Amino acid sequence: MLLDADTLRAQSRGCGILGAGxxxxxxxxxxxxxxxxxxxxxxxxxxxxxxxxxxxxxxxGMVGAPVVSIEKxxxxxxxxxxxxxxxxxxxxRVAALMASEIGGSxxxxxxxxxxxxxxxxxxxxxMGRAFPEMPQVSMEIAGIxxxxxxxxxxxxxxxxxxxxxxxxxxxxxxAVAVCFGGRAISSEYLMTVAEARTAAVxxxxxxxxxxxxxxxxxxxxxxxxxxxxxxxxxxxxxxVSDVExxxxxxxxxxxxxxxxxxxxxxxxxxxxxxxxxxxALEDGLVVASxxxxxxxxxxxxxxxVSTELLRYGQRVSVVAFPCDPVWRTDGGLAxxxxxxxxxxxxxxxxxxxxxxxx
Amino acid sequence: xxxxxxxxxxVDVGGTHTDAVLVERDGRLLAKVxxxxxxxxxxxxxxxxxxLLARSAAPTGRVTHVMLxxxxxxxxxxxxxxxxxxxxxxxxxxxxxxxxxxxxxxxDLRRAVSVAETIVDGGAEFDGRDLAPLxxxxxxxxxxxxxxxxxxxxxxxxxxxVSADHELAVEEIVRSERGAGLHVSLSHEIxxxxxxxxxxxxxxxxxxxxxxxxxxxxxxxxxxxxxLGHAIVFFAQNDGTLMSLDHAIHFPVLTIGxxxxxxxxxxxxxTGVRDAIVxxxxxxxxxxxxxxxxxxxxxxxxxxxxxxxxNFRMPDIVSIAxxxxxxxxxVGEAVTVGPDSVGYRLTEEALIFxxxxxTLSDAAVSVxxxxxxxxxxxxxxxLALALRMADEMLAEAVDRVKTAKGEAPxxxxxxxxxxxxxxxxxxxxxxxxxxxxxxNAVGAAIGTVSGQVDRIYQQAGRSRQEIIDAVSExxxxxxxxxxxxxxxxxxxxxxxxxLSYLTNPALRLRVKAxxxxxGL
Numbered sequence: 001m002l003l004d005a006d007t008l009r010a011q012s013r014g015c016g017i018l019g020a021g022x023x024x025x026x027x028x029x030x031x032x033x034x035x036x037x038x039x040x041x042x043x044x045x046x047x048x049x050x051x052x053x054x055x056x057x058x059x060x061g062m063v064g065a066p067v068v069s070i071e072k073x074x075x076x077x078x079x080x081x082x083x084x085x086x087x088x089x090x091x092x093r094v095a096a097l098m099a100s101e102i103g104g105s106x107x108x109x110x111x112x113x114x115x116x117x118x119x120x121x122x123x124x125x126x127m128g129r130a131f132p133e134m135p136q137v138s139m140e141i142a143g144i145x146x147x148x149x150x151x152x153x154x155x156x157x158x159x160x161x162x163x164x165x166x167x168x169x170x171x172x173x174x175a176v177a178v179c180f181g182g183r184a185i186s187s188e189y190l191m192t193v194a195e196a197r198t199a200a201v202x203x204x205x206x207x208x209x210x211x212x213x214x215x216x217x218x219x220x221x222x223x224x225x226x227x228x229x230x231x232x233x234x235x236x237x238x239x240v241s242d243v244e245x246x247x248x249x250x251x252x253x254x255x256x257x258x259x260x261x262x263x264x265x266x267x268x269x270x271x272x273x274x275x276x277x278x279x280a281l282e283d284g285l286v287v288a289s290x291x292x293x294x295x296x297x298x299x300x301x302x303x304x305v306s307t308e309l310l311r312y313g314q315r316v317s318v319v320a321f322p323c324d325p326v327w328r329t330d331g332g333l334a335x336x337x338x339x340x341x342x343x344x345x346x347x348x349x350x351x352x353x354x355x356x357x358x
Numbered sequence: 359x360x361x362x363x364x365x366x367x368x369v370d371v372g373g374t375h376t377d378a379v380l381v382e383r384d385g386r387l388l389a390k391v392x393x394x395x396x397x398x399x400x401x402x403x404x405x406x407x408x409x410l411l412a413r414s415a416a417p418t419g420r421v422t423h424v425m426l427x428x429x430x431x432x433x434x435x436x437x438x439x440x441x442x443x444x445x446x447x448x449x450x451x452x453x454x455x456x457x458x459x460x461x462x463x464x465x466d467l468r469r470a471v472s473v474a475e476t477i478v479d480g481g482a483e484f485d486g487r488d489l490a491p492l493x494x495x496x497x498x499x500x501x502x503x504x505x506x507x508x509x510x511x512x513x514x515x516x517x518x519x520v521s522a523d524h525e526l527a528v529e530e531i532v533r534s535e536r537g538a539g540l541h542v543s544l545s546h547e548i549x550x551x552x553x554x555x556x557x558x559x560x561x562x563x564x565x566x567x568x569x570x571x572x573x574x575x576x577x578x579x580x581x582x583x584x585x586l587g588h589a590i591v592f593f594a595q596n597d598g599t600l601m602s603l604d605h606a607i608h609f610p611v612l613t614i615g616x617x618x619x620x621x622x623x624x625x626x627x628x629t630g631v632r633d634a635i636v637x638x639x640x641x642x643x644x645x646x647x648x649x650x651x652x653x654x655x656x657x658x659x660x661x662x663x664x665x666x667x668x669n670f671r672m673p674d675i676v677s678i679a680x681x682x683x684x685x686x687x688x689v690g691e692a693v694t695v696g697p698d699s700v701g702y703r704l705t706e707e708a709l710i711f712x713x714x715x716x717t718l719s720d721a722a723v724s725v726x727x728x729x730x731x732x733x734x735x736x737x738x739x740x741l742a743l744a745l746r747m748a749d750e751m752l753a754e755a756v757d758r759v760k761t762a763k764g765e766a767p768x769x770x771x772x773x774x775x776x777x778x779x780x781x782x783x784x785x786x787x788x789x790x791x792x793x794x795x796x797x798n799a800v801g802a803a804i805g806t807v808s809g810q811v812d813r814i815y816q817q818a819g820r821s822r823q824e825i826i827d828a829v830s831e832x833x834x835x836x837x838x839x840x841x842x843x844x845x846x847x848x849x850x851x852x853x854x855x856x857l858s859y860l861t862n863p864a865l866r867l868r869v870k871a872x873x874x875x876x877g878l
């Protein structure tokens with residue numbers, strides 16, 4: 001598939017949904033992508049099966065504060081600098097780029113970097129959604145080393161880190177991002193194509209494109225079209241009736257309440273937020289939880305509403321759909337299950353919770 | 359020194375009508391008129407003023423102030439007419455090259471507006487440090503290379519809401535290179551965080567400066583022609599306050615959205631209520647906004663103007679296609695409401711005026727909610743159903759503009775306000791002031807003068823209160839400079855938003871001071 005302008009626009013809508021309320025607004029990533037396509041021509045999207053086993057796949061993404069990324073926009077050459085450094089260090093060719101995180105803005109930057117480099121983007125990412133921390137990726141579960149981590153900024157600074165593990169990756173990268181002025185472009189969990197085939201979450205770029213097209217082409221009920229595209233569940237149709245948000249330790253935490261309307265009148269759904277929508281509760285019972293994807297969308301347009309933009313009175317639908325199976329393994333749940341976010345309950349897949357409710 | 363303020367004349371230009379009112383010193387309404395809005399806008403303003411003066415017996419010499427809410431700027435952007443070509447300078451290299459200025463603009467608007475664009479090194483980091491030193495040579499070269507006769511330059515610098523140093527430095531270079539002939543718009547005076555949206559708003563502003571100069575000139579001539587050449591003129595801006603002529607020339611983009619803001623202010627004045635929901639019901643659409651502490655609440659999100667994403671302040675409005683002329687249709691068994699309207703042809707096309715098109719006005723008359731028109735109308739199930747659907751649309755719009763649960767009073771103004779029922783879910787009571795039909799012009803006439811500061815502050819050893827005090831003082835002195843009475847200025851809005859994901863806490867402070875015109 002070619003990642004041309006129309007495809008990228010569809011992908012950005014899908015990246016918004018896969019962001020599960022977080023991941024940063026896709027707008028800037030989309031504009032950077034569209035500009036790169038205009039200058040360099042479209043990037044191609046390839047399946048990992050179509051690349052040579054020993055070539056390198058480079059996951060890439062932005063680390064830091066969304067507020068910085070809407071103000072201090074990238075130079076555009078950061079990706080190429082990182083690729084050149086990795087190739088010089090390893091003596092091997094980087095065959096393709098991969099999004100570290102498909103959800104939100106980070107799902108779109110690889111297309112911009114890849115178009116500039118003339119290499120493809122692989123149809124995969126490290127999460128299948130958005131998560132707040134860098135080691136919350138499928139490669140960490142698969143035992144791929146986060147080292148070497150190569151970071152760059154708009155000035156041409158390039159930094160190579162050899163973090164001892166995922167936790168150190170997070171600590172060191174955040175510190176470097178602050179030093180660079182609030183954000184950095186970063187690559188970590190470098191792997192071969194053969195490794196990526198089992199270590200990455202596959203098919204997620206084309207999924208984002210499919211979601212975006214389904215929403216845009218829906219004739220009357222874009223939320224229904226979205227659910228069909230992801231195999232998901234509609235938790236409630238209603239309006240946001242309460243939002244409580246605070247910023248602690250650099251993260252947004254809080255909760256939101258959605259009051260049912262029309263067929264759902266009388267129902268009340270509560271969302272727990274930590275950058276992303278983590279848990280949905282009704283009558284004190286968990287109806288969906290992380291690592292499954294919980295997204296709030298505009299009932300009329302099907303467009304994603306991020307946790308930062310939730311406000312009283314919005315007409316929204318809350319949807320939930322299954323995460324990639326890797327997150328349901330012991331390793332996945334240890335990294336990104338409810339307990340990893342400080343909740344005192346065990347994870348139950350959303351489809352089982354729905355079956356129980358019905 | 360001008361004479362002591364006496365009569366105030368307020369004008370508000372709407373899509374269909376231009377309204378004008380004459381207000382006594384004590385606030386009484388002396389006269390009001392409605393005339394059709396003219397295609398050039400200015401003619402309608404002149405017509406409204408002439409008719410108003412003819413209708414009231416007051417001698418023109420008593421009119422000391424004229425307040426104008428116009429749509430010149432909005433129309434110029436929407437119709438791509440009268441926009442001046444401008445150069446666009448961004449200070450932000452080596453960052454920001456990934457998305458150049460004006461990327462994503464509609465082609466026709468870009469061609470109408472921009473003569474050259476560049477990015478030079480410079481700008482600030484989120485904590486106010488230099489992103490890079492300002493490349494003064496590059497600025498000088500760009501400015502020197504601009505065509506002779508070019509009148510405008512839009513300047514935006516990365517994180518200028520935190521530190522405007524580089525934007526101010528560019529302005530100085532322009533002054534020494536080109537003198538006062540090249541007008542400059544600086545982004546930190548126009549928008550907030552979000553480089554692209556702030557830059558877009560700044561470019562639109564600069565493109566509108568020449569239109570603003572022309573409008574100010576034409577208005578001056580009209581006033582002289584109607585015997586009001588001596589009056590002091592203010593323009594209504596989109597936060598519901600007034601700005602001086604000089605300010606209006608430099609910040610024309612701030613007049614976009616002044617219409618709804620005027621209605622909300624007028625609704626407050628006519629009812630004496632300072633906190634409420636306001637619905638301005640016209641012939642084609644209804645604007646629902648929120649009155650907070652006597653002023654319109656501003657939108658927290660950016661707004662699109664003529665296809666361009668911007669982030670300068672605008673009133674927070676939910677607009678729905680519901681008005682007196684909204685067309686009601688049968689589609690099989692179902693009934694639909696709008697979105698189209700017969701607009702100003704209501705008195706020819708509506709059933710109650712002997713026409714053949716069922717409208718919401720007919721629906722309101724058919725159930726006895728309103729009594730007007732010239733032709734008899736019998737009860738009709740479809741019309742009654744359409745009115746119930748309209749009530750639901752309105753109730754939803756009212757709910758959407760609220761920020762919290764609970765009932766609030768609703769003030770209804772505008773020519774179509776007879777459509778609104780006395781009972782609406784979420785509304786404690788419906789207030790219908792006298793002179794509801796000219797609330798927008800009243801809002802312009804009684805406007806206060808404001809000053810606003812919206813910037814990012816690092817605490818840097820200062821207490822939060824110390825920062826707030828300093829910023830409040832700056833907002834107050836801005837209001838006084840704009841013409842407010844120093845004794846009457848108060849802080850009407852104060853918001854502190856911590857910025858997320860930054861370990862080093864920074865605070866976005868938005869402070870607005872407002873007060874009555876000096877001498878009133």
